[in-house]
Amino acid sequence: MVDYSVTVHTGYLAGGSTINKINIKLVGTDGESDHEWLKPWKGALTFLRGQSSHFNVSCPTSLGKLLLIELDKQNLLKVTEDAWFASKVEVKSPEGDTYNFPIYRWISDNEVHQFREGTGLWKLVIFYTFQSSLTTLLFFVFPSWHVYAEGIPHCIKTEDPLSLPREVRFSFTKKTEFDFTASILHHKVLNTTTINLANFPEYTQEHWKEDAFFGYQYLNGVNPIMIQRCKVLPGNFPVTEDKIFLHGHCKLTDEMQKGNIYLSSGGEALVTILKRSLSEITYTSLCMPDDIAERGVEDVPNYYYRDDGLKLWDAVYKFVEGILGHYYKSDAEVQQDTELQKWTSDIFEHGFLLTTVPEMVKFVTMAIFTGSGQHSAVNTGQYDYGGWMPNTPVSLQLPPPTTKGTTSEATMLQTLPDVNTTAQGMAVMWLLSKQSSDFVPLGQYPEEHFSEEVPCKMIQNFQGELEVLSAAIKVRNKGLEVPYKYMDPKEVENSVTI
Known part of the structure; x- marks a missing residue:
């Protein structure tokens, strides 16, 4: 018999603990272990949030290089079902090698879930590495797309926020x-x-009536991707040359040819905006x-x-x-x-x-x-x-x-x-x-x-x-009257959370 040392880490998230029965199976190039219950030797603290618990899994012979593990959660003694947030599992083989299995998912059902070893070994097993959470969401979490309205981007098919997978809900x-x-x-x-x-x-309150600040917001406000250089006025443009007063004797057509005129799209009904945006998106x-080059800015x-x-x-x-x-x-x-x-x-x-x-x-x-x-x-x-x-x-x-x-x-x-x-x-x-x-x-x-x-x-x-x-x-x-901080990496969230 050979022993594998298994360490299970429960994530430090609210509601991430479980008192349910956790089972594991190790799968390697030369075989697999039995489907084994990880006995809660620390009682209710075994899979408490933020806790790491150690177990031994015995096998008749070595399993070779470990490729994946299988985990499932079963209701213990018919107590209330709960969700468990497992962060990762570490396995040390009898040969002295350490294998890491990143999970970072909620397990809330009784199904068997497979998790691959963190090393990128796509020739041995289907490649699983960079942006693995994205792959997980696409294949395991989102069952299908939904057409909210014709002509606008497709969205996730879901009834309400609570029916979304826990991984993508608000924390x-x-x-x-x-x-x-x-x-x-x-x-x-x-x-x-x-x-x-x-x-x-305060700054917006003091300067909101000024033309310079109005224009500045099209460069560095919340719509910085709308402005583009204009060389020909749109056919339905409501502003004509006689309504524009330029300094000196400049003409609108001359300034457009010089590249000094810029346009920004106006507001419309939301669905109309989305339809138009999708039709124009490349x-x-x-x-x-x-995009910067295409808009001429x-x-x-x-x-x-x-x-x-x-x-x-x-x-x-x-x-x-x-x-x-x-x-x-x-x-x-x-x-x-x-x-x-x-x-x-x-x-x-x-x-x-x-x-x-x-x-x-x-x-x-x-x-x-x-x-x-x-x-x-x-x-x-x-x-x-x-x-x-x-x-x-x-x-x-x-x-x-x-x-x-x-x-x-x-x-x-x-x-x-x-x-x-x-x-x-x-x-x-x-x-x-x-x-x-x-x-x-x-x-x-x-x-x-x-x-x-x-x-x-x-x-x-x-x-x-x-x-x-x-x-x-x-x-x-430090030298700007209106500091621009929205692209400062220290202020940028790792991913959309709204």
């Missing part, structure tokens, strides 16, 4: 903070006797370097979204290129990876096709950048610019004026939203802009999916590059 911490602060803030805003103007973004529009001054974003894109791209290049040595290996191709087919049906290493690197970079830096750029500043309601009203009670010179203070007050709507809008924007106490910055990975030396070193190098970029942004911001 307990974030949900508690969200619900509590929403009610408190809404009450304070409605109770006008307690409002201090310092609660509003792969290059999701990749920041291509490479040389626009004071465009900090572009400056910081391109540096962040480059850092992510270099990291992704290193990680994927470590595992995939040729385009043929990309095409022969059956699990990757299943993922690719899903992307192709609902997006794009990948067949080469460079294509995969660019796509994964886009996915990471969109879920981190890009999301921060269009989300985190909502309260900074919308907290002072007249600058960004959440709704209007009357249509905007169509005739120039007919607006007065009275008509503006009649058009702007009422106090209750304003309070709700401010509360939502403040909550969406606020960091949760369980915030994880870009490049930090509490979940240990990698155990090999090379990728771990690449992660350290990536973190070092982000530190340098963050420091440079902070130095630059």
Whole structure:
């Protein structure tokens, strides 16, 4: 008989403990163990959140190199069923080798779940490494896509937030903070006797009427991807040359040819916006370097979204290129990876096709950048610019004026939203802009999916590059009247959590 030393780690998440029966099976190149109960020798503390518990699994002979483990959770003594958040399992073989099995998933049913060893061994077993959580979500968590409305992006098929997999719901911490602060803030805003103007973004309050600040927001506000260089006016453009007053004797057509005129799309009904956006979206529009060039804004001054974003894109791209290049040595290996191709087919049906290493690197970079830096750029500043309601009203009670010179203070007050709507809008924007106490910055990975030396070193190098970029942004911001911090890696969430 040979013994395998098994250490099971329960994640430190609220509600992650279990008193149910946990079973395990080890699977290797030369055989597999019995389906064995991990006896709770510490009683109810064995699988308590944050706990690590040790067990021995005996086998008649060596199993060879371990490839995967099987875990299942069974109701013990018919007590109440509970969910268990397992973070990882470590196994030390009789030969002295240590195998790491990253899990980081909720197990809430009685089914058998397979988890692969963390080393990228795609020739021995279906490759499982970089962004493994993404693969998990696509194949194990989301059963199908749903068409909410024709012409807009597909979404996850689910009945309500509680029917979503626990891995993608709000964390307990974030949900508690969200619900509590929403009610408190809404009450304070409605109770006008307690409002201090310092609660509003002071700079926006002081400068919201200025043309320069209005224009600045199209570069570095919450819609920095809408502005583009204009050389020909759209056919239905409501503003004609006689309505525009340029300094000196400049003509609108001349200035357009010089590249000095820019346009930004206006507002429409939400579904109409989504339909139009999807019809116009291209792969290059999701990749920041291509998008900047396509919109013709490479040389626009004071465009900090572009400056910081391109540096962040480059850092992510270099990291992704290193990680994927470590595992995939040729385009043929990309095409022969059956699990990757299943993922690719899903992307192709609902997006794009990948067949080469460079294509995969660019796509994964886009996915990471969109879920981190890009999301921060269009989300985190909502309260900074919308907290002072007249600058960004959440709704209007009357249509905007169509005739120039007919607006007065009275008509503006009649058009702007009422106090209750304003309070709700401010509360939502403040909550969406606020960091949760369980915030994880870009490049930090509490979940240990990698155990090999090379990728771990690449992660350290990536973190070092982000530190340098963050420091440079902070130095630059000291000299700005309106600091731009939304692409600072220290302020960017590792992934979308809203």
